[in-house]
Amino acid sequence: MKKRFWTIPLMVLAVACTVFLGGCGGPSVEELIREDLETAFSEVSPDNEELLTAMTDSSDGGFETLGIDTQEFAKAYLDGFTHEIKEVAVDEEAGTADATVVLKMKSLTAIMSEFTGKFQEYLTTIDPQTVESEEALYEEAGAMLMEAVKNAEPEESECVFTYEKDDENTWSATDSAEQQILEAMM
Numbered sequence: 001m002k003k004r005f006w007t008i009p010l011m012v013l014a015v016a017c018t019v020f021l022g023g024c025g026g027p028s029v030e031e032l033i034r035e036d037l038e039t040a041f042s043e044v045s046p047d048n049e050e051l052l053t054a055m056t057d058s059s060d061g062g063f064e065t066l067g068i069d070t071q072e073f074a075k076a077y078l079d080g081f082t083h084e085i086k087e088v089a090v091d092e093e094a095g096t097a098d099a100t101v102v103l104k105m106k107s108l109t110a111i112m113s114e115f116t117g118k119f120q121e122y123l124t125t126i127d128p129q130t131v132e133s134e135e136a137l138y139e140e141a142g143a144m145l146m147e148a149v150k151n152a153e154p155e156e157s158e159c160v161f162t163y164e165k166d167d168e169n170t171w172s173a174t175d176s177a178e179q180q181i182l183e184a185m186m
Contacts, residue, residue: 005090008152029171030088031045033099033163033182041083041101044073066142078153080107103159105183108150115141115148 014123043051056070063070064101082104090097119141131137161172 021032029090029092029165032171033088033090033097034085037083037085037099037101037161041103044078044081044083046078046081051078063142065138066145067139068142068146073146076146076149077106077111079106079150082154086158092165097163098165098170099161100140101182102156102160104154104156105184106149107155107186109186110155111145111148111152114152115145118144118148159184 008080028030052071052074055074055154062157063073083100086100086102088097089101122140122144161177162174162182164174
């Protein structure tokens with residue numbers, strides 16, 4: 001189940017960060033990269049119904065097992081998400097660019113640590129004979145997980161997204177963007 005929990009937010013953020021850029025004429029490469037990043041990260045919001053629907057549609061039922069509404073989870077997790085593009089350094093001869101972005105988001109590690117501690121504490125206080133059903137236990141876990149998500153404070157992480165120019169002068173983020181987002185989420 002942990003794998004499912006991590007998958008949905010990661011997929012959404014990773015996909016949002018892999019938009020391609022056209023590198024010929026018009027705005028500078030730096031401006032294009034800034035625009036690409038701004039477009040991708042501005043879509044990450046608890047108010048973006050399209051994003052919330054995509055997250056719900058990609059859910060495989062893990063949240064429902066815990067009695068959690070996937071959209072409510074997504075809204076709580078994304079609450080407080082911000083980004084700031086600090087710098088874009090372009091080396092046109094090498095065909096590379098590094099964009100430094102500060103992401104502020106809730107840490108999944110902190111959320112899971114808080115949830116695990118509370119749930120373990122809860123388990124030590126109950127008599128297994130008095131538990132109504134397995135479903136009731138799952139629902140209690142779900143309530144504790146939602147509380148941990150809602151109470152989590154966003155943390156800042158500095159990410160460096162590398163862009164490369166291909167043979168057709170098109171600039172795009174490298175595959176390392178996914179790893180940068182994953183690290184920021186932790």
